[in-house]
Amino acid sequence: MKKLYPLVIILITFQLLGCKSKREAFVTIAPPVKPFFQEKVGLALNSPPPMVMPSAKTINEIEISSQYFKIAVSLVLDKSGKAEAIKNLIDDQFATALDQTKRFTVMDKGTMMNLVTNTEKGVVYETGVYKETKSPKYENEPDSVISVDEKTQTSQPIASTKKNVNMFVPKKSIFQLFGNLETNPQAYEEYVNEIKSYTDGVLRIVITGFDDKNKKLDIDYKISSSTTSNYPLYSGSGKIGFSLEKEEATLTLERKDIESIVDDIAKSFPNPELKTYQIIQVNGRKITVNAGKKDNIKTGMLGYVIKMDGARTSYRAWIEVTEVFMDAFNAELKVEDLAKINSNRGKENSVTDDEYAQYVNLLNTIKVGEFVKMK
Amino acid sequence: MTSIKHQIFPSFRKTKKLWILLILWELSCNVYAQNYSCPKANNAYSSLIDIIDKTRSLDLLVTENVYGNPSYETYTKYNNRLNQAQKMLVQLDQIDKDFKECADKFPNSTNYLLNSSISKLTALNILFKKQNYLNHLMLDANTLKQYEDLKDKWESKERENLKLARSQVSRLLIGDKSNEYLQILNAICLFYDKKTDKAIVDLKTIVDALKIEITQKKSEAADVHEKEKNLSFALTWLGFMHAEKSNVAQASIYLEEVNSIDEPDSRCIDWIDHCKKQNKEAKVKCCDLKVAEITIPTSTGNFEWKALKFQNANNTSEEFNLLEVSTPLITNQRELIKQTTDCWNRLVALENVSWQLYVERIQQTDGKLSSDDYAKLFVKLTPDNKGAGPINLLRYRERFVSGFELLNHLQFLRQCWSALITSNPEIGFYKLYRTKTDLGIYYLSQNSKSFTEFLDYYKLNKKSIPTQFAIKIKESFEISVLNELNDDIRWCIKENPENPMYILTNVEVAVLSKSSSEALSYINEVKPLIVKATPNFPGYDGALEMYKSYVHFKMKNMGDLKQSVQILSAYGNASDWNKDLKNYIYLFENENKVKK
Numbered sequence: 018m019k020k021l022y023p024l025v026i027i028l029i030t031f032q033l034l035g036c037k038s039k040r041e042a043f044v045t046i047a048p049p050v051k052p053f054f055q056e057k058v059g060l061a062l063n064s065p066p067p068m069v070m071p072s073a074k075t076i077n078e079i080e081i082s083s084q085y086f087k088i089a090v091s092l093v094l095d096k097s098g099k100a101e102a103i104k105n106l107i108d109d110q111f112a113t114a115l116d117q118t119k120r121f122t123v124m125d126k127g128t129m130m131n132l133v134t135n136t137e138k139g140v141v142y143e144t145g146v147y148k149e150t151k152s153p154k155y156e157n158e159p160d161s162v163i164s165v166d167e168k169t170q171t172s173q174p175i176a177s178t179k180k181n182v183n184m185f186v187p188k189k190s191i192f193q194l195f196g197n198l199e200t201n202p203q204a205y206e207e208y209v210n211e212i213k214s215y216t217d218g219v220l221r222i223v224i225t226g227f228d229d230k231n232k233k234l235d236i237d238y239k240i241s242s243s244t245t246s247n248y249p250l251y252s253g254s255g256k257i258g259f260s261l262e263k264e265e266a267t268l269t270l271e272r273k274d275i276e277s278i279v280d281d282i283a284k285s286f287p288n289p290e291l292k293t294y295q296i297i298q299v300n301g302r303k304i305t306v307n308a309g310k311k312d313n314i315k316t317g318m319l320g321y322v323i324k325m326d327g328a329r330t331s332y333r334a335w336i337e338v339t340e341v342f343m344d345a346f347n348a349e350l351k352v353e354d355l356a357k358i359n360s361n362r363g364k365e366n367s368v369t370d371d372e373y374a375q376y377v378n379l380l381n382t383i384k385v386g387e388f389v390k391m392k
Numbered sequence: 393m394t395s396i397k398h399q400i401f402p403s404f405r406k407t408k409k410l411w412i413l414l415i416l417w418e419l420s421c422n423v424y425a426q427n428y429s430c431p432k433a434n435n436a437y438s439s440l441i442d443i444i445d446k447t448r449s450l451d452l453l454v455t456e457n458v459y460g461n462p463s464y465e466t467y468t469k470y471n472n473r474l475n476q477a478q479k480m481l482v483q484l485d486q487i488d489k490d491f492k493e494c495a496d497k498f499p500n501s502t503n504y505l506l507n508s509s510i511s512k513l514t515a516l517n518i519l520f521k522k523q524n525y526l527n528h529l530m531l532d533a534n535t536l537k538q539y540e541d542l543k544d545k546w547e548s549k550e551r552e553n554l555k556l557a558r559s560q561v562s563r564l565l566i567g568d569k570s571n572e573y574l575q576i577l578n579a580i581c582l583f584y585d586k587k588t589d590k591a592i593v594d595l596k597t598i599v600d601a602l603k604i605e606i607t608q609k610k611s612e613a614a615d616v617h618e619k620e621k622n623l624s625f626a627l628t629w630l631g632f633m634h635a636e637k638s639n640v641a642q643a644s645i646y647l648e649e650v651n652s653i654d655e656p657d658s659r660c661i662d663w664i665d666h667c668k669k670q671n672k673e674a675k676v677k678c679c680d681l682k683v684a685e686i687t688i689p690t691s692t693g694n695f696e697w698k699a700l701k702f703q704n705a706n707n708t709s710e711e712f713n714l715l716e717v718s719t720p721l722i723t724n725q726r727e728l729i730k731q732t733t734d735c736w737n738r739l740v741a742l743e744n745v746s747w748q749l750y751v752e753r754i755q756q757t758d759g760k761l762s763s764d765d766y767a768k769l770f771v772k773l774t775p776d777n778k779g780a781g782p783i784n785l786l787r788y789r790e791r792f793v794s795g796f797e798l799l800n801h802l803q804f805l806r807q808c809w810s811a812l813i814t815s816n817p818e819i820g821f822y823k824l825y826r827t828k829t830d831l832g833i834y835y836l837s838q839n840s841k842s843f844t845e846f847l848d849y850y851k852l853n854k855k856s857i858p859t860q861f862a863i864k865i866k867e868s869f870e871i872s873v874l875n876e877l878n879d880d881i882r883w884c885i886k887e888n889p890e891n892p893m894y895i896l897t898n899v900e901v902a903v904l905s906k907s908s909s910e911a912l913s914y915i916n917e918v919k920p921l922i923v924k925a926t927p928n929f930p931g932y933d934g935a936l937e938m939y940k941s942y943v944h945f946k947m948k949n950m951g952d953l954k955q956s957v958q959i960l961s962a963y964g965n966a967s968d969w970n971k972d973l974k975n976y977i978y979l980f981e982n983e984n985k986v987k988k
Binding site: 040042044048050051053055057059060063064065066067069072369374 | 428429440441444445447448450451452453454455456457458459460473500501503506510513514517518520521524573617618621622624625628629632657659660663667670671673674677678679680681683733736737739740743744746747750753761766769770771772773777780821828831835839842893896897900903904931932935938939941942945946969972979986
């Protein structure tokens with residue numbers, strides 16, 4: 018038995034060791050790494066695109082009908098009582114001579130006659146279109162215009178006429194409209210005033226003398242401003258020669274005499290092609306310009322504030338001379354009436370109230386140093 | 393004289409800034425100067441321009457989203473933004489009223505009616521994004537009523553404004569059919585009327601026509617500024633509409649086109665630049681690029697929370713019992729975020745216990761473990777050792793209780809997140825958190841044996857755990873979440889492919905669910921993306937290295953693991969993990985000393 022002790026001890030030890038070998042520590046396969054938790058997750062707050070404002074029509078220049086002085090020659094008055102046959106030639110030839118100077122925009126005599134004769138009884142001339150404006154009698158027939166029977170002097174509506182169609186309207190004569198201009202100064206003024214509304218000035222010519230022996234006419238002439246009647250823009254007197262071929266019954270005026278007078282007139286208006294002036298002071302709607310008497314500036318003359326951008330000249334406002342000094346003149350900045358602008362543009366291109374407000378606002382932007390050209 | 397001069401102009405230098413401001417103000421007044429015959433319209437016009445420019449200040453990137461757990465400061469930021477928007481809406485109402493009055497006074501001028509439409513559409517720009525402004529009010533019980541009132545008010549205002557704007561624009565279009573600007577406004581109305589496809593088709597037609605006109609006019613050397621301005625307006629909205637339809641690529645093409653126009657509208661360019669900049673930042677910082685309206689689920693149901701107990705219900709005697717407690721779901725996202733993070737902390741800690749004990753023993757005994765040492769460790773359960781004694785089994789029991797509790801908690805959270813996702817399918821942030829939850833469940837299910845194995849050995853009063861309990865418990869661990877987990881993360885990445893948070897989560901999925909080589913290959917693939925996207929956020933790069941080290945750890949790849957530990961020492965937020973890794977390395981290196 019004793020011999021077996023070592024074997025038992027070995028077995029026990031082996032058993033013990035065997036038991037020990039069965040003990041094995043447990044660890045989890047791989048402890049996970051904690052996921053990433055972002056501390057601050059943001060949020061982008063966006064709005065849809067902004068509204069784009071429509072482009073407002075920015076008006077920074079005015080429209081002008083003529084760069085040059087618009088002039089009409091009124092019917093000549095014969096105060097001598099002897100030149101009845103000649104007087105109708107004089108205004109025509111003066112108009113031609115004025116036109117040839119290229120200093121003026123001259124209203125054609127025919128157009129002028131139309132204007133005057135058709136203004137009566139609510140019919141006006143508008144950009145080549147005759148249309149009714151106010152005729153109580155034919156209120157309900159807006160497409161009708163008045164036809165005036167020259168013999169009976171009665172008005173008749175023209176049937177089935179269309180608006181905006183240039184049509185012939187029988188006219189009254191100047192005499193029928195205004196009476197005898199020579200003997201009725203008031204009638205003459207009314208007649209001239211009618212022309213003025215379409216021009217910057219009117220050249221009035223009066224025959225004051227008739228020298229049949231020397232074949233000379235004495236005339237007085239003056240250009241009155243259409244905007245102010247207080248001051249003539251130019252005045253003078255002169256003689257015009259004429260010849261009468263009795264055999265051929267032709268009457269001829271000396272063109273040289275007329276051209277000489279017209280030349281003086283043209284020279285008395287500052288030429289916009291030659292001279293540009295500058296504003297030296299602005300006070301509200303009043304400006305002062307560095308040109309005066311010595312530059313032939315006269316009260317009542319018209320001009321423009323201009324902007325020169327390379328070869329292009331834009332017109333920013335029109336001015337009317339109010340006071341003239343030796344080296345400077347004052348003028349008023351002006352904008353045409355909305356109604357007048359629109360009557361020139363026609364309904365489709367008419368200026369809206371807002372656009373007109375921009376025209377007016379343009380006057381507030383005129384500054385010292387800007388350029389001025391006379392009309 | 394000098395002194396008088398100084399008295400009159402005492403400090404021009406000092407007031408220089410004021411003068412400059414005055415001049416700038418004067419200039420800006422001139423820029424906006426419009427001359428309307430209706431005096432009210434002048435003020436209304438400049439106020440409208442002012443508000444259009446100010447709406448930019450409403451576009452911002454808030455660093456804490458409302459889906460998360462915004463701080464008080466952030467909450468105030470959301471509130472201030474809402475107040476600012478409300479103020480603008482009131483002003484826009486007044487502007488609209490002024491323009492309408494003018495339109496009545498001057499019926500021949502279409503400008504007033506047009507500006508009235510523009511003021512309504514500007515208000516719609518705010519009202520359309522109402523969830524942007526109101527979401528935060530819904531997350532607080534105290535402001536819930538305010539949220540509901542404002543939502544109703546804004547919705548009705550939105551309907552009214554759209555109806556009136558549409559009718560005004562239509563009226564204007566009747567008088568000016570070929571006006572491209574009005575056509576664009578009409579398309580915008582269609583968009584707000586939820587007819588986006590029609591709006592896109594209309595805008596595309598306008599854009600094509602404008603392009604032809606611009607080309608023709610340019611060849612005639614005519615002024616095309618107005619046309620180009622309208623083209624930029626149409627293209628910007630076209631881009632925005634495509635973006636709203638999640639057609640980002642097409643949106644980018646249109647927005648890029650605006651930049652190629654010679655004279656585009658400056659507001660369009662500013663908006664595009666701002667969006668580009670903010671989106672770039674948002675891709676990194678935000679999960680959701682679109683702000684969806686939050687809907688809190690009303691009927692959420694309950695979760696059956698299971699727990700294996702070792703005493704009877706009255707705690708009077710020791711016996712097995714599997715309790716199931718019906719627990720209502722939580723919809724408070726702040727609480728859910730907190731609990732999800734907490735679960736993961738508990739899981740990491742639980743799984744580290746066995747390692748810590750082992751390392752500690754080896755360190756203290758230099759690998760010469762005695763019976764006493766083993767008594768302090770988890771001893772592997774084998775049929776031979778039959779559980780290695782009651783103390784060991786009790787240790788396993790504790791581990792099981794914690795693990796089972798954790799599994800139940802994660803499943804509970806999963807159901808809560810799912811309820812939120814069902815009500816808010818567009819919010820990626822919720823899906824992200826469900827992914828994090830699923831990762832925990834996935835880990836537990838993959839290691840279920842380490843928790844449930846003890847059930848086969850443990851006895852209470854010499855009685856084994858009843859089979860029906862054991863089966864139920866084991867079934868609880870056999871939950872499969874991998875498919876849904878992958879679906880969620882794929883959806884998120886599709887919505888915001890460059891978001892580093894989503895990329896990292898996908899790495900987490902790969903590291904836990906894929907082979908080590910696949911995981912490492914994916915990590916290497918996305919590393920350049922993460923580095924590029926987050927140059928100023930080393931945390932992301934550090935996180936990527938953590939996952940890499942985890943793969944090396946699983947593979948027991950000592951060389952690479954040590955290298956990772958060295959790299960991670962530079963990242964402060966990886967310090968806990970790095971400390972654990974050092975222990976693991978110690979264990980791997982000293983394991984052979986242990987005499988088994």
